Amino acid sequence: MLWDALTLQLGYNATLVAIGATLLGISAGVTGTFLFLRKRALVSDAISHATLPGVCLGFMVLVALGGDGRNLIGLLAGSAVSAWIGLLCMNWLTRHTRLAEDAAIGAILSVFFGLGIVLLTVIQTMGVGRQAGLEGFLLGSTAGMLWADALVIAIGGAATLLLVMIIRRPMTMVAFDPEYAAARGLPVHRIDLAMMGLVMAVTVVGLKIVGLILIVALLIIPPVTARFWTDRSDRVVLLAGLAGGLAGYLGAAMSASAPNLPTGPIIVLVSFGFFALSLLLAPVRGVLAAVLRHLRFQRRVHIRQGLLALAQGQKIYEPLTLRLLRRAGLARADGVATETGKARAAKALRDERRWEIVRADQMHEATAALYDGLRDIETVLTQDQIAEIDRQIGGPQEVPA
Amino acid sequence: MSGEEFVPLSLTPLLIGTFAAIACALPGNFLVLRKQALIGDAISHVVLPGIVVAFLLTGTISTWPMMLGAAGAAVVAVVLIEAVRRLGQIEAGAAMGVVFTTMFAAGVLLLEQTDTSTVHLDVEHALYGNLESLIWLDAVGWSSVLDPVALAGLPPELPRIALTLLGVSVFVWLFWRPLKISTFDEGFARTIGVRTGVLGMALVITAAIAAVAAFDAVGSIIVIAMFICPPAAARMMTNRLETQIAWSIIFAILSAVSGYVLAGYGPLWLGAADAVSAAGMIATMSGLILALTALWGPCRTRAGAPGTA
Numbered sequence: 020m021l022w023d024a025l026t027l028q029l030g031y032n033a034t035l036v037a038i039g040a041t042l043l044g045i046s047a048g049v050t051g052t053f054l055f056l057r058k059r060a061l062v063s064d065a066i067s068h069a070t071l072p073g074v075c076l077g078f079m080v081l082v083a084l085g086g087d088g089r090n091l092i093g094l095l096a097g098s099a100v101s102a103w104i105g106l107l108c109m110n111w112l113t114r115h116t117r118l119a120e121d122a123a124i125g126a127i128l129s130v131f132f133g134l135g136i137v138l139l140t141v142i143q144t145m146g147v148g149r150q151a152g153l154e155g156f157l158l159g160s161t162a163g164m165l166w167a168d169a170l171v172i173a174i175g176g177a178a179t180l181l182l183v184m185i186i187r188r189p190m191t192m193v194a195f196d197p198e199y200a201a202a203r204g205l206p207v208h209r210i211d212l213a214m215m216g217l218v219m220a221v222t223v224v225g226l227k228i229v230g231l232i233l234i235v236a237l238l239i240i241p242p243v244t245a246r247f248w249t250d251r252s253d254r255v256v257l258l259a260g261l262a263g264g265l266a267g268y269l270g271a272a273m274s275a276s277a278p279n280l281p282t283g284p285i286i287v288l289v290s291f292g293f294f295a296l297s298l299l300l301a302p303v304r305g306v307l308a309a310v311l312r313h314l315r316f317q318r319r320v321h322i323r324q325g326l327l328a329l330a331q332g333q334k335i336y337e338p339l340t341l342r343l344l345r346r347a348g349l350a351r352a353d354g355v356a357t358e359t360g361k362a363r364a365a366k367a368l369r370d371e372r373r374w375e376i377v378r379a380d381q382m383h384e385a386t387a388a389l390y391d392g393l394r395d396i397e398t399v400l401t402q403d404q405i406a407e408i409d410r411q412i413g414g415p416q417e418v419p420a
Numbered sequence: 421m422s423g424e425e426f427v428p429l430s431l432t433p434l435l436i437g438t439f440a441a442i443a444c445a446l447p448g449n450f451l452v453l454r455k456q457a458l459i460g461d462a463i464s465h466v467v468l469p470g471i472v473v474a475f476l477l478t479g480t481i482s483t484w485p486m487m488l489g490a491a492g493a494a495v496v497a498v499v500l501i502e503a504v505r506r507l508g509q510i511e512a513g514a515a516m517g518v519v520f521t522t523m524f525a526a527g528v529l530l531l532e533q534t535d536t537s538t539v540h541l542d543v544e545h546a547l548y549g550n551l552e553s554l555i556w557l558d559a560v561g562w563s564s565v566l567d568p569v570a571l572a573g574l575p576p577e578l579p580r581i582a583l584t585l586l587g588v589s590v591f592v593w594l595f596w597r598p599l600k601i602s603t604f605d606e607g608f609a610r611t612i613g614v615r616t617g618v619l620g621m622a623l624v625i626t627a628a629i630a631a632v633a634a635f636d637a638v639g640s641i642i643v644i645a646m647f648i649c650p651p652a653a654a655r656m657m658t659n660r661l662e663t664q665i666a667w668s669i670i671f672a673i674l675s676a677v678s679g680y681v682l683a684g685y686g687p688l689w690l691g692a693a694d695a696v697s698a699a700g701m702i703a704t705m706s707g708l709i710l711a712l713t714a715l716w717g718p719c720r721t722r723a724g725a726p727g728t729a
Contacts, residue, residue: 125457133699243514281528
């Protein structure tokens with residue numbers, strides 16, 4: 020069943036939804052990246068909630084004009100207008116009043132959403148009887164998706180993607196260093212607005228599939244996921260698009276494969292699955308990598324300290340140190356050094372002495388700053404320099420019994 | 421309007437709305453000043469999975485398990501946000517966005533998967549509550565306010581939200597000095613021995629309790645609006661925290677009362693037949709107040725100097 024869904028064998032509607040969700044996921048991931056890099060991820064929350072009054076007003080206008088209130092283009096146009104107004108209000112609040120951005124986001128979000136709900140109840144009492152589709156915009160409803168709807172979503176998604184590609188360089192610059200961008204003569208405020216406009220476009224396009232509450236997830240989670248895997252912004256954009264598209268596709272397919280699996284939430288949960296995997300498994304920034312790094316570091320410290328203790332004839336009490344030395348073949352179970360252990364210990368002690376000389380010498384100041392008790396001296400000094408230091412230390416001295 | 425009509429139909433929703441508004445606005449003042457305003461947003465989203473899980477575990481729609489579930493979900497969300505932020509080295513806003521949308525999605529999915537057709541539990545209800553239905557059928561007029569038999573028939577939401585308001589007020593009153601100091605200067609607060617981490621967590625939990633109690637009565641949209649709008653509007657009026665809190669309470673009451681009245685009677689004045697959502701209207705009114713103060717409030721600009729724009 021799931022395989023059928025993945026290969027688009029589940030019929031017309033499921034195929035439409037899957038294609039639409041994939042395109043939406045790609046454009047949301049790509050657009051959201053810039054928002055995330057600009058550290059304004061939650062602005063999308065305000066924008067998406069601000070679409071609700073527009074949807075309702077659009078419906079009312081359409082009905083008043085005698086048309087079918089569920090015309091998707093009309094509703095999306097309405098939602099775009101109100102989201103844009105919300106965006107401008109939010110920008111005005113942060114720029115011209117003392118409110119911080121988070122308070123402005125929250126204020127716009129709740130007030131516009133509240134207004135939308137008032138309008139929703141007005142529509143319910145209008146007695147038109149066709150308002151049932153409007154609640155679908157809260158959480159998305161893909162059941163009755165038409166070819167025309169899918170077309171609107173596909174064209175909207177593609178257009179957004181194209182626009183992002185065109186202005187990605189200035190957006191990246193503004194995201195990383197707005198002051199520098201301003202100094203280069205870029206209109207930072209306008210680029211920010213353009214970025215928000217793109218986010219708004221994605222939100223509006225995504226209303227039908229995932230709904231206005233969950234579109235935020237598609238804008239935030241894929242970029243955060245992608246960020247784990249790379250430090251280059253162009254690759255983050257690419258990976259975020261990939262993660263978003265994949266989540267959209269898999270989510271839509273899974274939701275089509277069984278009853279009672281709403282598309283929007285499933286897409287979000289798949290997306291979160293990618294995030295959780297990345298959080299755990301990413302090569303450098305992942306939790307697992309960090310744990311391994313820590314363990315490796317711990318091992319080096321213990322072996323180093325153990326070798327120094329062996330060289331100075333001190334007894335090792337720390338069980339972990341002893342275990343590590345034994346496993347490396349440097350010491351026996353009773354804590355006595357093996358032949359290799361003795362050699363390595365002598366070298367460790369000598370290195371320590373060499374470091375002492377280096378750190379005492381003004382000439383080696385830059386090198387001395389690299390001392391952390393673990394670094395092999397061969398990696399920072401040449402053979403000649405080490406020989407010179409060894410001459411200062413002198414020949415082998417008596418080893419304590 | 422006569423007391424016979426007002427007391428049973430409007431008095432209790434009005435009181436519940438007002439109490440909920442104040443209970444949210446009080447901790448909201450500190451959250452706005454600490455730039456944690458969106459915690460309220462996050463909490464109100466994760467309440468949904470909390471109550472759904474509580475429903476699945478107990479199998480009934482009863483209040484206490486659901487409130488416990490909601491509070492539990494709020495705590496889980498706060499912990500998860502912190503974990504994601506630290507483990508992934510992600511900016512706080514994005515971490516919040518990841519966590520609350522996922523939990524909300526999980527809540528919706530659970531709700532769709534369970535057979536809740538027999539009980540009244542749906543997403544719309546969670547979002548905008550049902551303030552209008554909290555009527556007091558046992559009342560016959562103003563005299564009922566002192567009548568113990570009629571008082572026993574009060575909607576249980578009223579004492580609950582009143583108790584929550586009391587609890588929140590006591591918290592703010594007891595921890596006033598450390599709260600104030602740590603809000604404005606966390607470093608200084610630490611040097612004089614305030615445990616700022618614990619205090620911050622306590623504030624968030626208080627906010628969560630207020631949110632959950634208010635959510636139970638009025639839905640999550642009022643909760644977000646009241647956490648942010650009245651304190652933000654009050655912020656435009658003054659530079660003193662004490663005055664700000666007083667203003668925020670005034671604004672909260674004003675939005676609750678005007679919103680309820682406009683929702684209930686506004687459409688009738690305009691000639692329409694039915695009332696509109698009170699929760700939505702209260703949020704809208706609080707936004708209107710915020711807009712007015714943002715345009716004309718004496719301390720609206722960042723420098724805080726009155727009179728300069």
